Amino acid sequence: MDALTGLLEGLRARGAFMIRACFDPPWAIRVEDRAPLTVMVLVRGEAWIVPDGGERLRLRPGDLAVARGPDPYTCADDPATAPQALILPGGACHHPDGRPLNGVMDLGVRTWGDRPEGGTVMLIGTYRMRGETGGRLLDALPPLLALTADVWDRPLTPFLMDETVRDAPGQEVVLDRLLDLLVIAALRAWFARPEAQPPAWYRAQADPVVGPAVRLLEDDPARPWTVAELAAKAGVSRAALARRFTRLVGEPPMTYLTGRRLALAADRLRDTDDTIGAIARQVGYGSAFALSTAFKRAYGVSPQEWRNRAAWRP
Incomplete structure (x- = not known):
């Protein structure tokens, strides 16, 4: 991607x-x-x-x-x-x-x-x-x-x-x-315009090390990625990838992955009737409980509360 x-x-x-x-x-x-x-x-x-x-x-x-x-x-x-x-x-x-x-x-x-x-x-x-x-x-x-x-x-x-x-x-x-x-x-x-100011993670995809790592996380966010596995695919050490990724993207690889997974979960809670457990598996969490814990930490409400609120939004 x-x-x-x-x-x-x-x-x-x-x-x-x-x-x-x-x-x-x-x-x-x-x-x-x-x-x-x-x-x-x-x-x-x-x-x-x-x-x-x-x-x-x-x-x-x-x-x-x-x-x-x-x-x-x-x-x-x-x-x-x-x-x-x-x-x-x-x-x-x-x-x-x-x-x-x-x-x-x-x-x-x-x-x-x-x-x-x-x-x-x-x-x-x-x-x-x-x-x-x-x-x-x-x-x-x-x-x-x-x-x-x-x-x-x-x-x-x-x-x-x-x-x-x-x-x-x-x-x-x-x-x-x-x-x-x-x-x-x-x-x-x-x-493509010089006056555009895309986000750090977007610009980072031009980097020969961080770019492939970001694309891997974008392509398959449900995979149980580790920094070590990403580093191996990028051809650098774990420490080098973590340091370079954080500097260019603005957050560590696993923090970026968590945000990506939770954003996908939020969309699917709004747009589908899938159970929370099914959505958890689709985005890379082992259980509904694990997704709910991470989701509430990031969004301040449970996945079910998020779904209920989305149903009432114009």
Whole structure:
């Protein structure tokens, strides 16, 4: 498994929110939906993304932006334009004073705004839930990033434009997978940029000693790895691997492995009906008790409590 595959493997949209937004200037939308990840592609016109803190971004046709939640931001034709609508969790839309918009801006299937032929057209896809494995990806991103049209691969844009407004059987699944592909294409381009600051473990995979060890742990986290076995496969002594791994990744090999296993367990508790004992075996623990002990130490709740809470998350 290469570094980017390991980072992106938790990216799985499930009933994601997809919309084509169409506006005539002046326009501004305040976004306070607390979504973990939102991607925006400007198809026509010009737009600004203005976070409450940090630098604002200007988008031109073909440009793409990714916003990492939960911090709010404003999308507008101009940074000085006052918001006309407020987006809240669950896709609820209100006037800035709190009054519901009640579908006033609905323009048809997954289309929203002033008019379908508006001067500004933007595709917006939002992931509603933060998965624990995907959390590694979110933690690796800045709160807001942008890619200009010339630095990312854009063949998905026209296809996504068509599919977003299509009303056909299985359309939610089609859009989920297209959104995943769009974000993967964007992040692949982002992590190749000199301004990107990927996490230490990601950068460490370029190291000739630590890189193979990290990939082994990523490929087979359920295996009963030891530092000695990893060192043998990397062709160095146990002490040399432990020292180099800790320096480059920021934590010892077995601590890294524990975090990986528990993140996988958290995802499976949320996404499957497997028993805790079965999940324990899948991620490398000998029993439900062993997983529960490690899980509660890391997350502060038992696996069952985690599963119950996840069932109630929007």
